[in-house]
Amino acid sequence: MNKKLLGYVALFGAIAxxxxxxxxxxxxxxxxxxxxxxxxxxxxxxFTGLLSFGHAAFLGTAAYVTGHALKVWGLPxxxxxxxxxxxxxGVGLLFGLLAIRRSGxxxxxxxxxxxxxxxxxxxxxxxxxxxxGLQSVPRGHFLGLDLASDLTLxxxxxxxxxxxxxxxxxxxHSPFGQVLTxxxxxxxxxxxxxxxxxxxxxxxxxxxxxxxxxxGSTKTLLLGFATLTDAIWTTxxxxxxxxxxxxxxxxxxxxxxxxxxxxLENKIGDFGNWLGELTGIAWFNGLGxxxxxxxxxxxxxxxxxxxxxxxxxxxxxxxxxxRPS
Amino acid sequence: MTEIFGxxxxxxxxxxxxxxxxxxxxxxLSLGLAxxxxxxxxxxxxxGALYMMGAFFxxxxxxxxxxxxxxxxxxxxxxxxxxxxxxxxxxLQWLYKLDHLYGLLLTFGITxxxxxxxxxxxxxxxxxxxxxxxxxxxxxxxxMILPNYRAWVVVASLIVCFAVWALIEKTSLGAxxxxxxxxxxxxxxxxxxxxxxxxLTYAGGVALAAFAGVLAAPILQxxxxxGSNLIIVVFAxxxxxxxxxxxxxxxxxxxxxxxxxLTKVFYPEASNTVVFVVMAIVLLVRPAGLFGKEx
Numbered sequence: 196m197n198k199k200l201l202g203y204v205a206l207f208g209a210i211a212x213x214x215x216x217x218x219x220x221x222x223x224x225x226x227x228x229x230x231x232x233x234x235x236x237x238x239x240x241x242f243t244g245l246l247s248f249g250h251a252a253f254l255g256t257a258a259y260v261t262g263h264a265l266k267v268w269g270l271p272x273x274x275x276x277x278x279x280x281x282x283x284x285g286v287g288l289l290f291g292l293l294a295i296r297r298s299g300x301x302x303x304x305x306x307x308x309x310x311x312x313x314x315x316x317x318x319x320x321x322x323x324x325x326x327x328g329l330q331s332v333p334r335g336h337f338l339g340l341d342l343a344s345d346l347t348l349x350x351x352x353x354x355x356x357x358x359x360x361x362x363x364x365x366x367x368h369s370p371f372g373q374v375l376t377x378x379x380x381x382x383x384x385x386x387x388x389x390x391x392x393x394x395x396x397x398x399x400x401x402x403x404x405x406x407x408x409x410x411g412s413t414k415t416l417l418l419g420f421a422t423l424t425d426a427i428w429t430t431x432x433x434x435x436x437x438x439x440x441x442x443x444x445x446x447x448x449x450x451x452x453x454x455x456x457x458x459l460e461n462k463i464g465d466f467g468n469w470l471g472e473l474t475g476i477a478w479f480n481g482l483g484x485x486x487x488x489x490x491x492x493x494x495x496x497x498x499x500x501x502x503x504x505x506x507x508x509x510x511x512x513x514x515x516x517x518r519p520s
Numbered sequence: 521m522t523e524i525f526g527x528x529x530x531x532x533x534x535x536x537x538x539x540x541x542x543x544x545x546x547x548x549l550s551l552g553l554a555x556x557x558x559x560x561x562x563x564x565x566x567x568g569a570l571y572m573m574g575a576f577f578x579x580x581x582x583x584x585x586x587x588x589x590x591x592x593x594x595x596x597x598x599x600x601x602x603x604x605x606x607x608x609x610x611x612l613q614w615l616y617k618l619d620h621l622y623g624l625l626l627t628f629g630i631t632x633x634x635x636x637x638x639x640x641x642x643x644x645x646x647x648x649x650x651x652x653x654x655x656x657x658x659x660x661x662x663x664m665i666l667p668n669y670r671a672w673v674v675v676a677s678l679i680v681c682f683a684v685w686a687l688i689e690k691t692s693l694g695a696x697x698x699x700x701x702x703x704x705x706x707x708x709x710x711x712x713x714x715x716x717x718x719x720l721t722y723a724g725g726v727a728l729a730a731f732a733g734v735l736a737a738p739i740l741q742x743x744x745x746x747g748s749n750l751i752i753v754v755f756a757x758x759x760x761x762x763x764x765x766x767x768x769x770x771x772x773x774x775x776x777x778x779x780x781x782l783t784k785v786f787y788p789e790a791s792n793t794v795v796f797v798v799m800a801i802v803l804l805v806r807p808a809g810l811f812g813k814e815x
Contacts, residue, residue: 240633300621300624304755304758307755308753308756308759308795367800428748428752433629480654485636487639488633491634491636494625494632495626495633497625498612498622498625
C-alpha cells in the first residue's frame with residue numbers, strides 16, 4: 196500500500212515539475228482536464244460496467260454553466276466551478292433516472308440520445324452563444340491566487356485533479372465501490388444479496404457526471420471559452436477512446452489514454468507531413484485534417500486486439516512475471 | 521382555405537408528408553438495426569455511415585460512371601452489402617462471444633473511419649443530386665400539391681419494409697433466421713450454416729440502410745455527415761419501439777416521423793428534440809419500449 200502511495204506521490208510530483216523542464220503548462224493542463232474527464236467516465240464504465248455514450252453532456256453542461264457564472268454573473272472562480280459541477284450533477288441525475296431503467300446496450304443508446312437532445316438545446320438556447328460559443332470567460336482568482344498566469348493556474352488545476360483523483364480512489368476502494376464492482380460482475384447476484392442495484396447505479400452515474408462536470412468547468416477556466424464541441428457526441432466518443440486506450444477499470448489507465456490521444460491530436464499533422472515526406476504520397480500531408488479517420492482506426496485496433504488497454508496489458512504482463520510458472 | 525388550429529391545411533399536409541418521408545428512413549434503418557441485433561447481438565453504430573455511403577454511391581455512380589438513379593438504387597445496396605460482408609468477416613465475427621459494448625465500440629470506430637475517408641475526399645459540404653426525370657414535378661391532389669419524388673420515397677420504403685417483414689415472417693429462410701436468433705447452436709445442429717446466415721443478415725441489414733441512403737440522396741444533400749445525425753435519432757427510435765418486433769420497428773419509425781413533422785408545424789423549436797422527448801416519456805411509462813418484451 197505504501198509503495199502504491201509512493202508511486203502516486205512520485206507521479207504527481209513529476210507532473211508538478213514538468214513546467215520547470217520547459218513543458219508548455221497549457222498542454223499539461225489540457226491533458227489533466229481530459230484525464231479527469233476520462234477518470235470520471237471510467238468510474239462508470241470500468242468499475243460499474245455501464246457504458247455511457249453521452250458523457251459529453253456533462254462536460255458541456257458544466258463548461259457552459261461555469262462560463263456563464265464567471266462571465267455574466269461575475270461569481271468568484273471557486274463558486275463558479277462548484278456551480279458548474281452542480282449543474283452537471285443535476286443533468287446526471289435526470290439522465291441517470293431515465294437511463295438506468297434499461298440495461299446493457301439500451302443504456303448506451305439512451306445516454307447517447309439524451310446527450311444529443313441536450314446538444315440541440317445548447318445549440319438553440321440564448322445563453323450559450325450558439326455556434327460561436329461562450330467566449331472570453333475571465334479566470335479570476337482562486338483563494339487569493341491570481342489565475343491570469345498560466346503557471347499559477349497550472350498548480351491550481353493540478354491540485355483540483357489530485358483531489359478528484361483521490362476521491363475516485365476512495366470511491367473505488369470503499370465498500371460502495373465494491374458493490375459497484377459486484378454489479379459490474381453480476382448484477383443479478385448483487386440484487387440477490389440484498390443490494391438495491393438501481394440505487395447504486397444511479398449514485399455512481401451522478402458521481403461520474405459531477406466529476407466529468409469538474410473537468411468541464413476546469414477546461415472552461417483554462418481555455419476561456421465553452422463551445423458546442425464540448426457537448427457534441429464525438430466528444431463522448433473521444434472519452435470512451437481515451438479510457439479504452441489507457442485501460443478500462445484501471446485507475447491510471449484513463450490518464451495515460453488522455454495523454455496519448457491529446458498528444459496524437461496535437462501531433463498528427465506533423466506526423467502526416469513526416470509520412471508524406473518519407474513516402475512521397477501527398478495524401479499523408481492532409482492527415483491532420485482527418486483526425487477522426489485515425490481515431491477510428493485506433494478504436495478498431497483496440498477493440499479487436501487490445502481490449503485491456505495500455506495499462507491493463509502492462510499490468511497483465513507484470514502479473515505474469517510475478518508468478519513464475 | 522381550410523385551416524386546422526390556425527395552420528393552413530396544405531402546409532400541414534406538406535409537413536406531414538415530410539414527416540412520413542423521414543419516418544420511412546427511420547423505419548428502414550431501425551428495421552435493419554433490429555434484424556442485425558437479433559442475429560449478431562451487435563448494435564451496428566456504422567448503420568448511419570453505411571446509409572451515407574449508399575447516398576454517396578448513388579452520387580458517385582452518376583458523377584463518375586454516368587449510371588442513373590435507377591441503376592444505383594439496385595447497385596449501391598449491393599455494393600454496400602458486399603462491404604458489409606467484408607466488415608462482418610474481418611472484424612465483427614471475433615466479437616460475438618464478448619460483451620455487447622465491444623460491438624458498439626467497434627462499429628463506432630468503423631463509423632469514424634468511413635466518415636473520415638469521405639470527409640478527407642469530399643469535405644463536409646453537401647453534393648447536390650438531381651431528382652430522377654420520371655419523378656420530377658408534383659401532382660395536384662386538390663387539397664394539396666404532392667411532390668412526386670416524396671410520394672415515391674414513402675411508397676418504395678413501405679414496399680421494401682413489408683417485403684422484409686414477409687421474408688422474415690413468412691418464408692422458410694425467415695423461419696431459419698428466427699430460429700437462429702432464438703438458439704443458434706440448436707439450429708446449427710440441424711445442419712444449417714449459421715455463420716453464413718449471420719454474415720448474410722449483416723449484409724442484408726446494411727444493404728437496407730444503403731437503399732434508404734439512395735432514396736435520401738435527392739431530398740437531402742449528400743454529405744459525409746448525413747449519417748451520424750440520423751443514427752442517433754434512429755437509436756432513440758429503437759429504444760422507443762424495442763427491438764423485439766419487425767412490424768413494431770416499422771410502425772414506430774413511421775409514427776415518430778409523423779410526430780416530428782407535426783412538431784415542425786406547431787412548435788418548430790422542438791422539432792430536433794421531440795423524438796428524444798418521446799423516448800424519455802416512453803422510458804418512464806413503459807421502459808421495455810412500445811413493442812418490446814419485459815425481460
